[in-house]
Amino acid sequence: MYVKRVSLTSKKNWWMVEIDEEESSTKPPLLNSSSDSFSSSEETKVAPDDGHYKPDADVHVKSPSPNPSIPVYKPPRHPTAIFSFPTPTAYSAPPNPTANLVPCAQGSASELFKCIVKRPDVIQLEINGEMQSNASDVTTQFLAELRVYTKVARHRNIAAFLGCLENVGMVLEYVDGRTLYEVIRQRPPLTRDKKIDFHNQLLAGLTHLHSYGLSHGDLSLLNVQVTWSSDTIKLLDFGRSVSINSRLIPPSDEPADPWQHFARKATSPGYRTPQQRIEQIHPGTRPFAAPEVLREECEDPLLADAYSFGMILICIDRCEMVDMKPWEQRKDAVPDYLFAGCEIFEERAREYLRRWDLRRRLTKEDAFPTDS
Template identity: 55%
Template sequence: MHIKRFTLTSKKNWWMVELDEEEESPPKSAIHPPPPYTTDHSLHRDDPHRHDSAHVRARSRSRQRSRPPTRPPSPEQYNPPRRPNAIFSFPTPSIYSAGPNPTASMQPFTQGSASELFKCVVKKPEYVTLEINGEVQSNAIDVATQFLAELRVYTTVSHHRNLPVFLGCLDGVGMVMEYIEGRTLYQFMKDGELTRSRKCDFHNQLLDAMCHVHSFGLSHGDLSTLNIQVTHNGTTLKLFDFGRSVAATSVFAPPDGEPVDPFAWMTANPSATPRVEQIHPGTRPFSAPEILRGECQDACLADAYSFGMILVCLERSELVDAKPWEQRKDKLPTDLFNGCTMWVDRIKQYLARFDSRRRLMMEDMVMILDD
C-alpha cells in the first residue's frame, strides 16, 4: 500500500500524519509542507515510535470537527516545578492553552493583507525574596498560588461577555489576555457617571458574570470596585483578577495558618484526598466577615457579601468603608445604607450572616429603570 507522509505544524508541536491514497484525501488547505529550515521527520515502518495510520487519520478528522462551546475537562495531569516562573517553563502544557477561536469576540486595532493585530496584556509572575534575621523569606508560594488559581478560572470557565478573553500562555513568560481599554468601576463612580439606568445595567452584568463563574464551581475571592473594569464606551463591565479564586469543593484553611502548598493537590488522589486551599481576605471593605475571622466554609457565599457591598457603592455612587474589627463581628456602620433606595432590602440579605445570607442567582436580575 502506497503511503504518503505529511508533516503538519501547530506552533511548537509537530504532528506526524500518515495518509493512504485510497482513503479520502484531506483538503489541500489543511496540508502544509515543512518549512525550509526544518529537517526531514518522515516516519519509517521499523520506527517503534511511529503512529498507527488509522489512529492518526481518525484523530486528524476529529480535530476538524466543531468543538463544543465549553471545554471538557482535560485528563492531562500537569505537575509544574515549585517556582512561580516555572509554571510557564517550556513547553507550556496544553491545559493552559486558549479555547477555540479566542479572538472571535475581540476587535483588531488594525489589519494587514494577511493578518490581524490585537491588543493584549501579558501577566507574568514576580516574586520577592528577602533575607530577614539571617533567614531567607519569599512570597513565591503565594505568587504561584495566585497564578495557578487564575489559570484554573480562565481554562475552566467558558467565554462570557463580562470576563476578559484568555489567549493562552507564552512559554517562559506568563498568561496572555485581551487588553481592556477603560477605567475601574471605582474610578467610574468617582467621575460621577452613574445614572439610574446604568446602575441597573451594571447590577445585571455583574450578577450574570458572578453566576457564570459560580456555575463552574469556582469563586472570585476578591470582588471589589478595583477588580471590575468599565470599557472605554462605559457600557460593559469586565470582571478580572481571579488570583484569590478557590474551588467550591475544597477544604478551606485560615489565612493566618501555615502556607498551603499550591502544588500538593496535583499529585494527590482527588477521590481520596479533598483539595485544601488557603482562603485570604480580599480588598477592604468587601471581604466577608467569616473570611476575616478565618472561618469561611462557602466561598460563593463570601462572594455574595462582596456583591452586596458593591451594590451599596453603586447605590450611593461612592466608595464606602467599614472598620474591619467591627466587620469581622458581622457589624455594619449605622449609616451604610444612607442613600440606598433601589435594592436596600436585598442588599441587607447579601450582607447578613453567612448562615442566613442570600445567594447570587440569575433570578435576581432587575429591570432597567429610566433615568
C-alpha cells in the first residue's frame, strides 16, 4: 500500500489517511532527505495549497510576477506567525484585562498574577519521503480560539483572555481548580442545589457564547473547569469553535485554508474577511459529540453544543461518567439506561438529545430557579 494523503490534526495519534488500493507503478518521487536537513519547526515552510511541510530546498525559487508593482501580502504560513508582526493587532490585551482577577502577590509598586501561556505545538513526521505536519490544524484552532476571546465580551463563566505575547502565544487566566470530570466523581455525591448551580452556570456561559453566533465545538467534562474557591464554572478550549455564518464542511473534505482571512487587498491598507468563511466541523470528545457531527452532516453547530450540554447534564445528575455504543449514537439512539439514576435533568436532557431537526438551541430561560 502507498499512502496517498495523510492529514494530521493537533490531537496526537489522530490521523486521516487515504490509501491507494492498488500500488501505482509510477509512484511520485521521494524527497531526498539526505540533502535537506530539518532542524526545527521555525526553519520549515508550509506549502500554501495543502498545508504540508516541505524541506527548505525550493522555498526561495520564485517565478517572476506578472505585475510586480502590485504588493501582495503573503503571511508566513506557520502557527507562530499568528503572534508575530505584521499580524493584525486585534489580538492585543483587552482594556483592563486583570479587572476581575485576584493578584497572587502584591508589592509596593506592582501586582503579580498567575496566568496560562498557550503556545502552538507543531508535530512533524516524514512519511513516504515527505514532511507532514499538523501545522494547518494548529493554526485553525488558535485562530478559532482567538476569535472567541477577542469577539465575545467578558463573562464570569468563560476563562479571561489577557492578550498575546509576541512570538510566543496567547495569555489566559489561570484557573485554580479541577475539571468537572473530577468534581462529579467525588464522594459524597453532589447535592441537588449544587447540581442546579452547575447547570445554570454552564447554561449562562454557553448562551453568552452562542449570542455571538459562535459554538464551543468540543464541550465535555474535561473542557470545563471548576474553581476551588467558589465552585465557579469556567469554559475552556475553543479551538473547535465555528461560526454559524460560515459555510460548514466535514473534516473529510479538503481542509480549508486557515489563513484565508489574512488575505489583503492590493488596493486596501487593511485586512479583509471573505464574504463567507469556510470552516470544518471536527468531532469533539465522544460521547459528547452530536450524532450529526459524527456522521459529518452537521448544519447547526449551536444545536450540536446543545447535545453536548445534554450529555453533561446526565453526568452531573448521575455523578458519574456515562457512555453509549458508538453505532447507537451515530443513529441518534437514546437508550433508556443513560437516564438510570437521573433525578433532576432527565426531561431536560431528553430534549437536548433528540434528533437535530427536533432539537432546540439553548436559551437563558432554561435556567432552573434557585432558592437564593
